[in-house]
Amino acid sequence: GADTGWLLTDRLFAGADTLATSYALATAIKKIGDVDIVIGGRQAIDGDTAQVGPQMAEHLGIPNVSYAEEIRVVGEYLIVKRQFESSYQIVRVKMPCLVTALTELNRPRYMTPGGIFRAYREKQVTVWGRADVPVADENIGLKGSPTRVKASFPKAMKGKGETVTLDAEASADYLAAKLRDRFIV
Numbered sequence: 001g002a003d004t005g006w007l008l009t010d011r012l013f014a015g016a017d018t019l020a021t022s023y024a025l026a027t028a029i030k031k032i033g034d035v036d037i038v039i040g041g042r043q044a045i046d047g048d049t050a051q052v053g054p055q056m057a058e059h060l061g062i063p064n065v066s067y068a069e070e071i072r073v074v075g076e077y078l079i080v081k082r083q084f085e086s087s088y089q090i091v092r093v094k095m096p097c098l099v100t101a102l103t104e105l106n107r108p109r110y111m112t113p114g115g116i117f118r119a120y121r122e123k124q125v126t127v128w129g130r131a132d133v134p135v136a137d138e139n140i141g142l143k144g145s146p147t148r149v150k151a152s153f154p155k156a157m158k159g160k161g162e163t164v165t166l167d168a169e170a171s172a173d174y175l176a177a178k179l180r181d182r183f184i185v
Helices: 018-032 052-060 113-122 168-181
Strands: 004-008 037-041 064-074 077-083 088-094 097-101 124-128
Touching (some): 018 052
Parallel strands (some): 004 124
């Protein structure tokens, strides 16, 4: 459904922490110009920090609402339902603003192959590199990243898995018993 898109990519952006990433993205958004809403994901899967969206809002000088589950536009405001572990919050924020979204915010459409090809031919994605965006070189990539990774490790396995071969009804009974044993249900 988008009319146009921008892809910010360059080797000079590589190795960036959240500060350098948010700076580069915010600078690109400033170049795009007059925007009402910037929508981003809650967090990346690699660093899992949930910092880029709020940092972008700070660079842009606009309010940020995180953990959005629902959004409604009412005049010059957004009404946002924010999700927390055991509750939610309804906030009103004046546009322009930045929202970080949870998966509950959208139910994706699955396009047909013909629709994908049509979108590819009819829609424009502008690719910007370092030369296209007025960033300061000392603020991008590794050079612009005050964070240094000291160590990295894979997530530990929680336990050995179990393979069970039963029919559908027996599988459901087996699974329900396991969940009861662990006080999950």
